[in-house]
Amino acid sequence: MSSLLDPKIMMAIKELSLSAKMTVDGMMSGINKSAVxxxxxxxxxxxxxxxxxxxxxxxxxxxxxxxxxxxxxxxxETNISIRMLIDASASMEHQDGEFTKIDYARYLAASLAYLGNLQGDALGLYVFEEKGIYSLAAKQDFQHLSRIFYQLEQIKPQGKFTTPVHYKELYAGSKNRELLILMTDLYQTNAEIFTLLDTLTSLGHEVLVFHLLSRNELELDYKGYSTFEDLESGKSIQIDQSKVRQEYQQQMKDYLEKTRTELLDRGIYYRLMVTDEPLDQALRDFLKQRTKLRV
Known part of the structure; x- marks a missing residue:
C-alpha cells in the first residue's frame, strides 16, 4: 500500500472513488466512532x-x-455528521511539480469522505468560492458519497476566498453538531478565514484544519524563476531567491508557528500538510483527532 499512497501516483488515478478506496484500504477501521x-x-x-x-x-x-x-x-456507536470544507480561491491552483494544492485537497477530501462513509457517518460539503458558499447537506448513503466525489471534481479555483458577508449562510445549515474539516492554504487578506473559523466554532462545531502548502512555496525553491505573481490579486514582484531564501524561510517558520498557536488557542486542530506527503498520514491524524470525541 505504501507506494500507492504516494501523492503523484494517487493523482494519476483519475477517478476519485477509486483513489479514495485505495488510500483507505488497509487503514484501521472503527476508530472514528465514539463509544458511549x-x-x-x-x-x-x-x-x-x-x-x-x-x-x-x-x-x-x-x-x-x-x-x-x-x-x-x-x-x-454514535456517529456525527462530517462536512468537508474546501478553499476554492485562486491560490489553491498553485502548482509544484505535477499537481496543484486543489488536486491534493480533492484527493484528501475524497479519502476522508470514503472513510467516513465506511464508518457510517453522514457526509456533507462546503466549497468556499469568491461569489459565495456551495453547500451539500450531510447524508449517509453511497449515492450521496458519489455526489460529493462529483462536486469535488467540479471545483475550479478562482478569485479570492469567500468574504464574511456570505458566512450568514452557515447559520442556515445543519442545526446538529458537525465535524468540519477545512482544507486550505490559509491565504487571506483581511483575516477572513479566521473569521470563518470563529463563526464555525461559535456554532458549536468541532473543527479540523489541514493547512496545505507546496514544497516550493514552503522553502522558496522555484528553479529558474525571478518574477512571482499573486494568483489572487494579480500583482507581481521580482526577487533574487538565493539572497532572500534564508530570511524567507525564517519568516515562514514564524508564520506557521503563529498560525498553529492561534488555531490551537481557538480549540481547533491544526496540521500542516505539504503536498508531496503521503495522504495516509492525514488519515491517521484524522483518526487520532476523532478519538478525542470519545465520551
Missing part, C-alpha cells in the same frame, strides 16, 4: 449498581453468583 457506555447490544463491561440506575440493566445471573448487584453495560 450504556444499554445496547454489544457487551462491554460490568459495574457496581448505584442508586438511580435502571433496574432493567441489573444482571441477575451475576447477582446469583456473587450476591451483589451489577449493571451490565454495552457500547453504543
Amino acid at each position: 457506555k450504556g444499554p445496547g447490544m454489544e457487551f462491554s463491561q460490568y459495574r457496581s449498581y448505584q442508586p438511580g440506575d435502571d433496574l432493567r440493566s441489573l444482571d441477575w445471573k451475576m447477582f446469583a453468583r456473587s450476591d451483589r448487584y451489577y449493571i451490565r453495560e454495552s457500547e453504543i
